[in-house]
Amino acid sequence: MTxxxxxxxxxxxxxxxxGSARWPLVSxxxxxxxxxxxxxxxxxxxxxxxxxxxxxxxxxxxxxDGTFQVLESVLAGRAxxxxxxxxxxxxxxxxxxxxxxxxFVAIHGAGDLSYPQRIERLALMLTxxxxxxxxxxxxxxxxxxxxxxEIGRPEPYGRMAEQLLASNPFLHGEVMFRREMYDxxxxxxxxxxxxxxRDLWLRMSRWTEFSTVPEVLxxxxxxxxxxxxxxxxxxxxxxxxxxxxECATSRTPDGLDVVDRHGADALAHRAPSEGVAHRLARRGIxxxxxxxxxxxxxxxxxxxxxxxxxTRLSYALVALYRIAFLRRLVAGLVRLKRSFTTARMQxxxxxxxx
Numbered sequence: 001m002t003x004x005x006x007x008x009x010x011x012x013x014x015x016x017x018x019g020s021a022r023w024p025l026v027s028x029x030x031x032x033x034x035x036x037x038x039x040x041x042x043x044x045x046x047x048x049x050x051x052x053x054x055x056x057x058x059x060x061x062x063x064x065d066g067t068f069q070v071l072e073s074v075l076a077g078r079a080x081x082x083x084x085x086x087x088x089x090x091x092x093x094x095x096x097x098x099x100x101x102x103x104f105v106a107i108h109g110a111g112d113l114s115y116p117q118r119i120e121r122l123a124l125m126l127t128x129x130x131x132x133x134x135x136x137x138x139x140x141x142x143x144x145x146x147x148x149x150e151i152g153r154p155e156p157y158g159r160m161a162e163q164l165l166a167s168n169p170f171l172h173g174e175v176m177f178r179r180e181m182y183d184x185x186x187x188x189x190x191x192x193x194x195x196x197x198r199d200l201w202l203r204m205s206r207w208t209e210f211s212t213v214p215e216v217l218x219x220x221x222x223x224x225x226x227x228x229x230x231x232x233x234x235x236x237x238x239x240x241x242x243x244x245x246e247c248a249t250s251r252t253p254d255g256l257d258v259v260d261r262h263g264a265d266a267l268a269h270r271a272p273s274e275g276v277a278h279r280l281a282r283r284g285i286x287x288x289x290x291x292x293x294x295x296x297x298x299x300x301x302x303x304x305x306x307x308x309x310x311t312r313l314s315y316a317l318v319a320l321y322r323i324a325f326l327r328r329l330v331a332g333l334v335r336l337k338r339s340f341t342t343a344r345m346q347x348x349x350x351x352x353x354x
Contacts, residue, residue: 023051026051026106027102027106028046028056029093029100030046030056030107030108030110031096032058032110033067033089034063035110036063036070038221039070039071039074042108042112043070043074046058047079049116049119050116051120051123055080057080061084061087089196090190100179107175109172109173111223113218114217115217118137121213121217122136122217131208133181134176134201136213137218138153138212138214139151139152139174139216139218139220140152140218141219144222151216160209161248164248175197185200185203185204185206186203191264191267194239199240199247202245231294239267242270242273243258243259246258247259272305273305278310281299281314282314285317285334292322295318296322299314300315
């Protein structure tokens with residue numbers, strides 16, 4: 001399937017009664033767990049959408065920090081709001097989608113912000129182009145601890161399945177998909193406690209096209225407890241992401257993948273991967289200066305995954321950094337390498353802009 005992008009430009013078409021025979025029901029689903037500090041404006045962004053036919057389903061998955069009370073103060077009478085004992089993100093998200101009534105389903109990450117026209121823009125894309133089964137937008141990611149921000153401009157291209165095998169260009173919280181397509185491929189699979197999105201997108205990509213609305217319509221906020229802030233979660237994200245790729249590339253003649261064959265034990269049957277080993281090594285080095293223990297966890301896992309020159313060097317570098325009298329020297333070498341890398345990237349960007 002090919003990707004379609006750029007069909008709706010910023011400041012383009014608006015959702016009007018004259019412009020469409022109907023407004024398909026869109027269900028927005030979101031799962032919160034211990035996000036009290038970020039729940040109010042996140043929930044307010046959902047009830048501030050410009051789209052006129054919206055079902056909002058929010059589930060508090062066993063929060064103990066007052067998240068539910070914050071959500072209730074915003075969403076009471078304006079959304080389907082449920083509270084339950086903690087069941088885990090994938091199971092609860094699957095439950096939310098399966099209880100929805102919309103023709104289209106939009107995900108919204110807990111604590112994130114959907115800009116007012118997000119649902120309108122994405123729904124218009126799916127309504128205009130029946131061959132598209134999943135649409136996302138450009139996004140902004142904000143690290144609330146460091147203050148760093150970046151803009152993501154994912155652009156599906158060529159065969160989407162091939163792009164997804166290389167990397168996942170989506171955040172997860174910014175997407176909208178057709179419910180019919182979700183049901184066709186079997187929805188979220190609870191085996192995937194992490195990377196459940198990549199697994200779903202890979203299965204969808206066998207049947208439908210993906211596209212992007214080229215406007216920043218979503219803000220992802222990286223907060224304490226997020227996957228990217230926790231080395232142990234990064235480790236599991238890498239493992240499950242690799243499992244999703246293996247499921248897509250290693251089917252039996254009768255179409256069964258690793259999860260189909262092994263169920264809850266599928267991760268234990270994942271084949272070791274040099275690519276995973278190198279990603280773990282790189283992520284370990286990235287964390288070394290601010291999270292030495294997390295870095296040690298990741299480079300050890302990378303070396304165990306596959307012994308290559310890169311994983312051995314990463315392991316050795318973090319091991320040296322853990323020796324007190326060598327720490328300053330190793331940190332200086334890492335910072336020097338980063339400065340060279342940044343300069344090279346900036347030079348490449350300048351050339352590309354000419």
